[in-house]
Amino acid sequence: MHLVLFIIFGGLCVAGALNLLFQRHPINAALSLIVVMSSLAVLYLLLGAEFLAAAQVIVYSGAIMVLFTFVIMLLNAGREDRTHGSKAAYLVGIPGAAALFATLVYIFLSYRTQLGGASIGNYLVTTSDLSRVLFRDLLLPFEVTSVLILVAVLGAVVLARKEH
Amino acid sequence: MNTTPDVLRILPEVILTITGVLIMVIEPSLPAGANRKSMGWLATVGVVAALGASLYQYQLPPGTGFFGFVQTDAFSAFFHVVICGIVLASMLIALDSIGGPTGDLGEYFALLCFGAVGMLLMTSAVELLLVFIGLEISSISTYILAGFRRKSARGPEAALKYFLLGSFATAFFLYGIALVFGATGTTAVYTIAPQLGSSQMPLLAIAGLGMILIGIGFKVSAVPFQVWTPDVYEGAPSPVVALMSTAPKVAAFAVLLRVLYGALPALHTRWVPIVWWLSVLSMTFGNLGALRQKSVKRMLAYSSIAHAGYILAAFTALSPDGVAAASFYTFSYAAMNVGIFAVVSHAGGFDDRLTLIEDYRGLAYRSPLLGAAMAFFLISLIGIPFTGGFFGKFYVFSSTLHAGFVWLTVIGLINSGIAAFYYLRLATAVYSKAPETSPADSVPRPAMSLLFALLLTVAATLILGIVPGRILDMARAGAGTYSSVNPAADANTANR
Numbered sequence: 001m002h003l004v005l006f007i008i009f010g011g012l013c014v015a016g017a018l019n020l021l022f023q024r025h026p027i028n029a030a031l032s033l034i035v036v037m038s039s040l041a042v043l044y045l046l047l048g049a050e051f052l053a054a055a056q057v058i059v060y061s062g063a064i065m066v067l068f069t070f071v072i073m074l075l076n077a078g079r080e081d082r083t084h085g086s087k088a089a090y091l092v093g094i095p096g097a098a099a100l101f102a103t104l105v106y107i108f109l110s111y112r113t114q115l116g117g118a119s120i121g122n123y124l125v126t127t128s129d130l131s132r133v134l135f136r137d138l139l140l141p142f143e144v145t146s147v148l149i150l151v152a153v154l155g156a157v158v159l160a161r162k163e164h
Numbered sequence: 165m166n167t168t169p170d171v172l173r174i175l176p177e178v179i180l181t182i183t184g185v186l187i188m189v190i191e192p193s194l195p196a197g198a199n200r201k202s203m204g205w206l207a208t209v210g211v212v213a214a215l216g217a218s219l220y221q222y223q224l225p226p227g228t229g230f231f232g233f234v235q236t237d238a239f240s241a242f243f244h245v246v247i248c249g250i251v252l253a254s255m256l257i258a259l260d261s262i263g264g265p266t267g268d269l270g271e272y273f274a275l276l277c278f279g280a281v282g283m284l285l286m287t288s289a290v291e292l293l294l295v296f297i298g299l300e301i302s303s304i305s306t307y308i309l310a311g312f313r314r315k316s317a318r319g320p321e322a323a324l325k326y327f328l329l330g331s332f333a334t335a336f337f338l339y340g341i342a343l344v345f346g347a348t349g350t351t352a353v354y355t356i357a358p359q360l361g362s363s364q365m366p367l368l369a370i371a372g373l374g375m376i377l378i379g380i381g382f383k384v385s386a387v388p389f390q391v392w393t394p395d396v397y398e399g400a401p402s403p404v405v406a407l408m409s410t411a412p413k414v415a416a417f418a419v420l421l422r423v424l425y426g427a428l429p430a431l432h433t434r435w436v437p438i439v440w441w442l443s444v445l446s447m448t449f450g451n452l453g454a455l456r457q458k459s460v461k462r463m464l465a466y467s468s469i470a471h472a473g474y475i476l477a478a479f480t481a482l483s484p485d486g487v488a489a490a491s492f493y494t495f496s497y498a499a500m501n502v503g504i505f506a507v508v509s510h511a512g513g514f515d516d517r518l519t520l521i522e523d524y525r526g527l528a529y530r531s532p533l534l535g536a537a538m539a540f541f542l543i544s545l546i547g548i549p550f551t552g553g554f555f556g557k558f559y560v561f562s563s564t565l566h567a568g569f570v571w572l573t574v575i576g577l578i579n580s581g582i583a584a585f586y587y588l589r590l591a592t593a594v595y596s597k598a599p600e601t602s603p604a605d606s607v608p609r610p611a612m613s614l615l616f617a618l619l620l621t622v623a624a625t626l627i628l629g630i631v632p633g634r635i636l637d638m639a640r641a642g643a644g645t646y647s648s649v650n651p652a653a654d655a656n657t658a659n660r
Contacts, residue, residue: 107367114364140174140230141294144285147181148301151278154188155308158271159323 013039173229176214183210184277191270200269207273218244239642243287258403260614279305283415292351310400322399337379343372356427383416387445397465402509446473447579481563487643489559496552503621504541526598552628
């Protein structure tokens with residue numbers, strides 16, 4: 001049961017991510033991002049992290065994606081132009097990606113007997129467990145992430161401002 | 165056992181964050197047309213305080229803080245001092261060459277402060293999760309700084325290129341962390357090493373190692389991950405290049421030392437050959453590429469690729485001497501590279517009026533001080549005695565020779581010879597008589613802040629070249645924190 005659900009939603013997640021890359025229209029890309037986010041939420045649920053799954057749906061699939069689509073519609077972004085791409089990308093990129101994929105598949109298959117299931121549900125059951133991890137053990141990364149977000153906000157302001 | 169308050173373990177980072185936030189808060193309250201250089205001086209004060217805090221951390225008893233996420237020891241303090249020094253110098257350079265009441269100067273200096281926070285965290289983090297967040301902070305702020313000059317067509321292009329390739333590299337790094345976690349069940353640097361011994365999935369860890377090497381390879385622009393470097397350095401404003409050609413690389417090298425020597429020493433039979441090749445390719449391609457360049461910034465970009473190769477050479481030594489040599493070289497590389505970009509950015513101004521080597525003809529007659537400084541840094545980049553560049557190369561190649569890598573040493577020395585050619589070409593241009601009108605005639609008198617920056621970098625290069633003892637001791641103390649490094653590691657078997 002677990003495995004079947006994992007394969008379905010894992011596949012959906014990867015398919016959504018690929019579709020996101022290949023879509024030419026921003027709205028279609030944003031919609032496939034919703035597919036990615038929602039199937040990720042199911043994967044969290046399979047790992048036993050109910051709260052995380054719910055937060056994923058509410059925050060990412062809900063709030064952030066709504067904002068995303070609103071911005072795209074307000075900006076009235078059109079279709080992207082199709083380019084031929086660079087030769088280097090075809091000569092190096094595709095074989096490189098194929099080699100990487102083959103290596104990882106080989107590694108995972110050769111360990112398939114030892115790769116077990118994982119569950120984060122055992123110690124992340126309630127919101128208080130989650131907050132204990134987040135605000136105690138992971139306090140520093142949590143706080144430092146705020147600097148990261150600050151940098152991103154500052155950068156958006158700098159790059160979008162009109163030059164005098 | 166650990167009585168030091170946690171906050172002291174991240175004191176420099178806290179100071180810089182507060183400085184950055186202060187700048188963000190004060191800047192909008194200044195009148196619209198007012199000169200915003202005061203923000204730069206505020207940032208400078210913050211960095212000096214952070215530098216002091218880093219030196220203070222050097223004297224603290226080594227230990228971890230925040231549940232094992234950061235560790236301050238001689239190693240982290242050494243790199244903290246180097247990075248704070250670079251950021252300080254590049255702020256002084258920016259104060260000189262960004263003229264007039266530019267509207268977003270406040271953001272410029274705030275971003276410098278926040279970027280420095282990320283780089284400092286990278287060097288003291290002993291948990292790959294935190295290393296990753298630090299890397300993102302440092303990268304994102306440098307992407308933005310690279311595109312700061314939006315009026316020129318090249319600025320945004322450079323920023324976009326840097327952003328796309330940089331994010332790609334960060335993704336590799338993150339995937340590498342995930343694979344190492346899969347193999348060992350932890351992301352704490354110093355628990356990975358013992359876990360790796362009992363891991364039943366060594367191949368997974370090796371794949372993770374490869375991914376991490378690719379990610380860091382991009383950040384330090386080692387060949388074959390260097391393609392972005394010349395374009396980005398050419399398009400970004402020179403004061404920003406002074407920073408991004410040194411500080412993020414210093415931090416990335418520190419991370420690489422922590423990961424390779426702290427977490428994955430058991431895999432050294434795998435990573436030593438990889439690093440050997442990265443080093444040889446970077447030295448050779450960097451120097452050969454630099455020979456053909458006409459633009460000064462592109463030439464220095466290729467030269468920075470070559471220098472990344474020299475630093476990587478020391479990684480193969482597998483001894484505390486190798487770690488000390490790599491740390492020492494990053495310091496001397498930082499001093500001379502920031503120094504030469506101080507001259508380049510003053511001569512060219514914020515919008516790069518002087519670009520080609522030809523344009524620098526007669527600079528020494530127009531401004532003897534700038535000419536002399538430039539020649540001095542070029543001499544150090546070549547590696548002539550009495551400069552930091554000489555001792556850096558000396559320690560790197562003596563450590564590789566001790567480890568038995570004769571060929572690597574020979575290739576490195578040949579490369580230093582090739583490098584002398586293009587550095588001297590620029591030096592001769594600076595000192596040759598200019599034609600009637602040279603672009604170098606327009607070079608203004610250096611402001612006080614630039615003189616400070618030059619003083620700082622010249623002094624550092626000279627001290628590293630004449631009395632390197634104290635700094636070498638610091639680097640050695642830092643290297644001593646890697647107990648896992650076996651001094652006699654495979655001196656014979658690793659012979660290639």
